[in-house]
Amino acid sequence: MNKFGLYTxxxxxxxxxxxxxxxxxxxxxxxxxxxxxxxxxVNIPENDSNSIWVTEIWSDPSTHxxxxxxxxxxxxxxxxxxxxxxxxQIKLRPQGGKGI
Amino acid sequence: MNKFGLYTxxxxxxxxxxxxxxxxxxxxxxxxxxxxxxxxxVNIPENDSNSIWVTEIWSDPSTHxxxxxxxxxxxxxxxxxxxxxxxxQIKLRPQGGKGI
Numbered sequence: 522m523n524k525f526g527l528y529t530x531x532x533x534x535x536x537x538x539x540x541x542x543x544x545x546x547x548x549x550x551x552x553x554x555x556x557x558x559x560x561x562x563v564n565i566p567e568n569d570s571n572s573i574w575v576t577e578i579w580s581d582p583s584t585h586x587x588x589x590x591x592x593x594x595x596x597x598x599x600x601x602x603x604x605x606x607x608x609x610q611i612k613l614r615p616q617g618g619k620g621i
Numbered sequence: 622m623n624k625f626g627l628y629t630x631x632x633x634x635x636x637x638x639x640x641x642x643x644x645x646x647x648x649x650x651x652x653x654x655x656x657x658x659x660x661x662x663v664n665i666p667e668n669d670s671n672s673i674w675v676t677e678i679w680s681d682p683s684t685h686x687x688x689x690x691x692x693x694x695x696x697x698x699x700x701x702x703x704x705x706x707x708x709x710q711i712k713l714r715p716q717g718g719k720g721i
Contacts, residue, residue: 526664526676528628542716549718560660560720562678564626564713574713576626576676578662578720613664613674616642618649620660620678620720 524559524621525585526613527577537604538571544601545575551593557584559621571606578621624659624721625685626713627677637704638671644701645675651693657684659721671706678721 533541545563552561560578579585588594615621633641645663652661660678679685688694715721 526662528674528676546717552719558719560718562626562718562721563716565716567712567714574628574711575718576628611674612667614667616663616665617646618660618662618675619652619658621662 522615522617523581524615525579525582526615527575527579527585528611528613529575529577530607530609531573531575531601531605532607532609533571533573533604534606535571538565538573541601541604542573544597544604545573548594548597551597552588555584555588555591557581558588578615622715622717623681624715625679625682626715627675627679627685628711628713629675629677630707630709631673631675631701631705632707632709633671633673633704634706635671638665638673641701641704642673644697644704645673648694648697651697652688655684655688655691657681658688678715 549561549563552558557580562576564574566572566574649661649663652658657680662676664674666672666674
């Protein structure tokens with residue numbers, strides 16, 4: 522198994538989370554046609570009103586890397602940047618399980 | 622959407638991670654027959670040799686809660702406990718995305 526996983530925490534500026542969630546859901550629907558993207562889920566954490574966690578699973582690291590250079594991704598990052606106060610990432614290597 | 626998500630970080634005692642991974646993969650295969658478990662993925666993080674992250678998505682909070690009282694879950698928790706130095710959890714509410 523050569524899959525690649527990612528937890529990305531987006532910290533939104535005060536009052537901007539809902540708008541950022543909509544943008545990330547837009548990104549998620551854009552992923553429907555992206556080869557190698559197995560999972561792209563937008564989550565809100567309990568007890569943290571400014572953050573969003575995105576869960577990603579990719580068929581391998583290179584498909585994820587390639588997705589970052591897609592025009593849609595670049596445009597979305599530009600649009601979202603003003604709403605984002607901080608980003609944290611946990612890079613993962615899936616070992617197996619249900620649903621992948 | 623009433624789904625429930627969970628990131629669980631297991632910190633293994635020195636030298637015990639591989640054994641703990643095997644147990645969690647066993648738990649994942651047990652989830653194949655568990656109603657409401659959409660995703661249960663065992664991951665190792667980059668740059669952290671003692672930790673494991675498990676990604677879960679459930680159809681709703683109650684199916685997750687019910688799974689904790691399954692005999693298989695209780696037996697596995699007992700077996701795994703001596704290998705575990707610490708546990709951290711991030712509880713999530715999925716808002717949508719690809720793959721769920």
